[in-house]
Amino acid sequence: MLVLGIESTCDETSCAIVKDGFEILAHVTKSQINLHREFGGVVPELACRDHITTITPVIQETLSQAGLSLDDIDLIAVARGPGLIGALLIGITYAKGLAWAKDIPLIGVNHIEAHLYAAMMSLTPDQLQFPALGAILSGGHTSLVLINQIGQYKLLAETVDDAIGEAFDKVAKILDLPYPGGPEIEKLAQHGNPHSIAFRTGKVKEQPLNFSFSGLKTNVLYTVRGKDLKRSTPLSLIEKQNIAASFQYTAFSDVIGKLKLALSQYPYIKEIFLGGGVVQNQKLRSMLKEAITLPIHWPKPELCLDNAAMIAGLGYHKFFENPKNMLFDLEAQTRISF
Numbered sequence: 072m073l074v075l076g077i078e079s080t081c082d083e084t085s086c087a088i089v090k091d092g093f094e095i096l097a098h099v100t101k102s103q104i105n106l107h108r109e110f111g112g113v114v115p116e117l118a119c120r121d122h123i124t125t126i127t128p129v130i131q132e133t134l135s136q137a138g139l140s141l142d143d144i145d146l147i148a149v150a151r152g153p154g155l156i157g158a159l160l161i162g163i164t165y166a167k168g169l170a171w172a173k174d175i176p177l178i179g180v181n182h183i184e185a186h187l188y189a190a191m192m193s194l195t196p197d198q199l200q201f202p203a204l205g206a207i208l209s210g211g212h213t214s215l216v217l218i219n220q221i222g223q224y225k226l227l228a229e230t231v232d233d234a235i236g237e238a239f240d241k242v243a244k245i246l247d248l249p250y251p252g253g254p255e256i257e258k259l260a261q262h263g264n265p266h267s268i269a270f271r272t273g274k275v276k277e278q279p280l281n282f283s284f285s286g287l288k289t290n291v292l293y294t295v296r297g298k299d300l301k302r303s304t305p306l307s308l309i310e311k312q313n314i315a316a317s318f319q320y321t322a323f324s325d326v327i328g329k330l331k332l333a334l335s336q337y338p339y340i341k342e343i344f345l346g347g348g349v350v351q352n353q354k355l356r357s358m359l360k361e362a363i364t365l366p367i368h369w370p371k372p373e374l375c376l377d378n379a380a381m382i383a384g385l386g387y388h389k390f391f392e393n394p395k396n397m398l399f400d401l402e403a404q405t406r407i408s409f
């Protein structure tokens with residue numbers, strides 16, 4: 072089955088053609104990072120305008136990369152949320168138009184669930200082992216999920232305030248680094264001492280698996296600007312490197328501690344799947360490898376950030392489970408819980 076996927080939830084316009092859920096035949100992603108950089112974050116109105124002009128060439132380029140036409144496509148899968156409402160509507164409306172005009176069934180896919188599926192695409196179907204533990208570490212979400220099968224999940228933990236990627240972006244802003252902050256913090260941290268400052272993440276009362284990163288971000292702010300927020304002396308490079316390294320180490324130690332706690336509560340878990348932009352971080356990967364002996368799978372680099380291959384891949388499984396054409400029912404959902 073050839074599935075054409077479309078992703079436009081935030082600041083990437085992406086299209087992919089995936090065969091039988093795993094084999095990526097073509098994949099084109101256009102990032103809007105340069106458009107939003109000067110504003111220090113995603114500007115929804117600009118994101119929408121860019122999706123409108125970009126979506127047609129991105130889809131055309133994907134089809135030509137694969138040497139296929141829309142007549143060859145068996146299913147269209149589109150990200151139905153969570154995301155920016157205007158941005159979602161552009162992808163969904165476009166997908167509905169194609170599906171209607173070409174009489175191809177349409178399915179809507181939860182973009183967060185797709186981030187978890189992205190790591191499964193590095194394996195073959197017979198290599199997948201369940202139950203597994205999933206961790207989504209992205210700009211908008213920080214969740215731990217028990218995966219019984221593709222499509223069967225139990226949400227174990229969430230963040231009660233900032234997402235981990237959001238904390239990276241906010242700390243980068245405090246340190247005067249450009250958007251997106253995650254890769255900038257990672258670079259700076261390489262030369263810093265992770266144990267130079269004792270930062271702390273928040274603890275959530277009676278919910279030891281849940282995350283809280285907003286206090287950690289405030290810790291960094293006080294370290295940089297003083298408790299009264301009046302300090303304006305610029306930081307030296309080494310001070311910035313130490314802050315970045317200590318922040319990153321604290322955030323990742325918290326994630327790893329919670330993964331270990333979840334593994335002790337569910338000892339029958341066979342492997343771990345990670346997804347979302349933050350899992351690109353090499354320090355996180357090395358810390359995880361040292362701390363956890365179970366097999367850990369992360370997506371290929373081009374599948375870590377928002378992308379249509381994971382949407383098309385997961386769309387295949389969802390349609391197989393429930394082959395219903397959603398053409399007339401599909402709506403954008405800015406929030407979707409697991």
Ligand code: KG4
Nearest residue numbers: 209210211236251253254347348349352377
């Ligand atoms: O998955 P994604 O596109 O976000 C959502 O769908 O919400 O990931 C974007 C997030 C941003 O917050 C970015 O700063 C973070 O992933 N990020 C990183 C790294 N690369 C991207 N965080 C830490 N280290 C990185 N190398």
Ligand code: ZN
Nearest residue numbers: 186209376377
């Ligand atoms: Zn995402």
